[in-house]
Amino acid sequence: QLPEAEVEKQEVQPLVETPPPPPLKSSIKFTAPVIKKDEEVSDEEELKSQDELTQSKVNISIADVKGNDEEHGQDIADFREVIAEPVVEEEKPYEAVEQMPTFPGGETELMKFIRDNLKYPVIAQENGIQGRVILRFVVSKTGAIDNVTVLRSLDPTCDKEAIRVVKSMPKWIPGKQNGNNVPVYFTLPVVFKLL
Template identity: 70%
Template sequence: MSRIDLTSLEWCELIFKDKNKNYGAYKMRQDLGRRQLAALVIVTCAAVAALTLPRLIRMAMPEQKEEMVEVTQLSMLEEPEVKDENIVRKVEPIAPPPALKSTIKFTAPVVKKDEEVSDEDELKSQQELTETKVQISIADVKGNDELNGKDIADLKEVITQAPEEVKEQPYTMVEQMPQYPGGITELLKYIAKNLRYPVIAQENGIQGRVIVRFVVTATGTVEQVQVMRSLDPNCDKEAVRVVQSLPKWIPGKQNGRNVPVYYTVPITFKLQ
């Protein structure tokens, strides 16, 4: 049996014998050999180019010479000379302040005749001085000289007022929050027992909640009562009154000491 060439025109004519040759398949089969040959040439050229292109690029580029750069270590550099210059500062002596003198004004004695001396001006005995209620001051006046000395009797007592203590700002959160005696349940019972529903608010059908904030001081008292959320002027006033009447609390603590702390309580007004 002879070898069959599938790309030959004879094989194409044999296949399409007595068939419609105007159909596209006949044209494609007829050009199959040329397409295969063209594809083979293209693949071969691409392979040769891929293998030879890197070598051609290396041949075309000039050779680069490596340059050696000498690096000098900092430890090999010579240390700069440091000149020791003694800076002399001239300090002028400060003259000491003059010494303070402790003096009392001296009143020179006046010589009088016996008949001119009254009984009150006579010198008294030790017994008379002991029995008298007059107190003799031994205080001293410091800082006066001989000429401007002052008599102790002329000096007035100076009362110095102690500086006002700066109040500590209240905390919002602390390690141990203030507590009402008996807990939150007792607090709500106290508010419900002492709260008086305003008559005007009842007649107008007003009901709701008033949010009140106050400060529990370091001693446990209630201060700085404020309405944070208002409901009605009459209800707000009643809520403030009840909170101000609260007894002492257990104060809050921060770092082991009592501190003032803000506390918020809702007070509800509800019609039965």
């Protein structure tokens, strides 16, 4: 008896309204000359002199355009292609992956790092507070530590110290899914124990 397959629902992106096109001047595309016999050329097709072209107020451009504003419009050749920057969607961290993220050197090095860098808060020591703070954080695609949150609190001073130590960790070896680095949630207990 197989469990029912999960169907991922994809969000439909709303349509973004594009602004109306700017006013354009009429322009004619420069066409390459064609060699013909004199008898085949009509008076209208004859080459115009530079003076005639200047007086005609016709823009020679990259395309034939029927304008909609001759006085204030722009020449189509002045436009540049505008490419909208793609919206980078932040990848949601995975709960579990094929290859979980690891601290450089493994779990023993991780425990050693915490032991060497954890400073027991004086107030917690004086009040005899001991126990564990459970933290959850994201090991990003690059191995950096992000979004450190307290799942189970012990004492505000101990919580703050545990977060500080986790944030000071070197980059981890990121988790992998289908051979690609992916962000992964990681839960870590930090133990405060009085000697």
